[in-house]
Amino acid sequence: MLLKRTKEDICLLCLDNKATKLNSHILPKFLTKGVLSGTGNKHAFLIGANKRQKVQDTPKQDYLFCPSCEKRFEILETYISNKFFNRFRNTAFKDEFVITKEGYSFMNEPDVMHPNSIDENLFHLFFYSIIWRASISDHDVYSSFKIDPDQEEILRLSLNIFMKNDLAELKKYCNHSQSEIHKFNYSVTTCFTKPISGYIGVYNLENGRYLLYANSIAVVYDFKETHNVPGYNRPGKKIEILMITESAWQNHRLSTIVNTLIRWRDVE
Numbered sequence: 001m002l003l004k005r006t007k008e009d010i011c012l013l014c015l016d017n018k019a020t021k022l023n024s025h026i027l028p029k030f031l032t033k034g035v036l037s038g039t040g041n042k043h044a045f046l047i048g049a050n051k052r053q054k055v056q057d058t059p060k061q062d063y064l065f066c067p068s069c070e071k072r073f074e075i076l077e078t079y080i081s082n083k084f085f086n087r088f089r090n091t092a093f094k095d096e097f098v099i100t101k102e103g104y105s106f107m108n109e110p111d112v113m114h115p116n117s118i119d120e121n122l123f124h125l126f127f128y129s130i131i132w133r134a135s136i137s138d139h140d141v142y143s144s145f146k147i148d149p150d151q152e153e154i155l156r157l158s159l160n161i162f163m164k165n166d167l168a169e170l171k172k173y174c175n176h177s178q179s180e181i182h183k184f185n186y187s188v189t190t191c192f193t194k195p196i197s198g199y200i201g202v203y204n205l206e207n208g209r210y211l212l213y214a215n216s217i218a219v220v221y222d223f224k225e226t227h228n229v230p231g232y233n234r235p236g237k238k239i240e241i242l243m244i245t246e247s248a249w250q251n252h253r254l255s256t257i258v259n260t261l262i263r264w265r266d267v268e
């Protein structure tokens with residue numbers, strides 16, 4: 001049984017200041033808000049390893065970080081929210097998101113989006129930050145999810161070194177020291193339209209792979225694979241977002257994984 005964290009504990013990111021910050025979101029609110037505001041959805045289902053949990057807000061936890069580290073996450077998240085999540089389905093910004101057919105999916109349609117006005121280093125740091133936070137959190141929903149401890153520490157070091165208190169400084173530092181960002185592979189899949197799945201979850205898949213699922217985005221991390229693989233992102237490579245139709249999304253194997261877990265837990 002884990003001991004509950006208190007304000008006397010040390011910040012899990014900088015390992016320096018007291019972790020006095022209350023209500024830290026584990027996943028940023030913009031990733032999960034549709035879960036709660038969707039048609040008729042009064043609750044989201046958060047799927048932890050031991051149970052399915054009904055909640056009315058996204059998971060938050062006290063005493064994980066110091067206020068300064070919380071601020072650093074916020075700067076990174078605000079940038080990614082504004083430049084990516086708030087724009088890519090908005091036709092006013094279509095020139096910033098070129099969509100081509102690469103044949104990664106089974107569809108006969110364009111299936112890969114290439115964001116061309118996003119700072120790529122910040123994009124990578126953002127996706128590293130969310131899996132790291134899910135791993136370090138002992139909130140009910142995430143408590144049994146854990147990435148490999150060595151990989152968790154590599155991510156912490158990268159995030160702690162690269163994330164800054166100011167956006168201009170963050171971009172400048174990342175640009176200058178780009179080659180030092182650790183190269184973990186991850187794929188991002190989403191839909192042309194915005195589906196409401198009502199589910200948030202993280203899972204250990206086999207062989208060093210992890211799945212993070214938040215409403216309309218699915219991220220597969222492959223921390224064992226060290227090579228460039230089509231469909232995966234890694235620092236130093238142009239960003240590719242895998243795009244599928246809403247019906248494909250609903251029938252997608254990621255949904256199948258989630259649905260299977262739900263059924264399994266319903267039986268218990």
Ligand SMILES: [Zn+2]
Nearest residue numbers: 011014066069
């Ligand atoms: Zn800190």
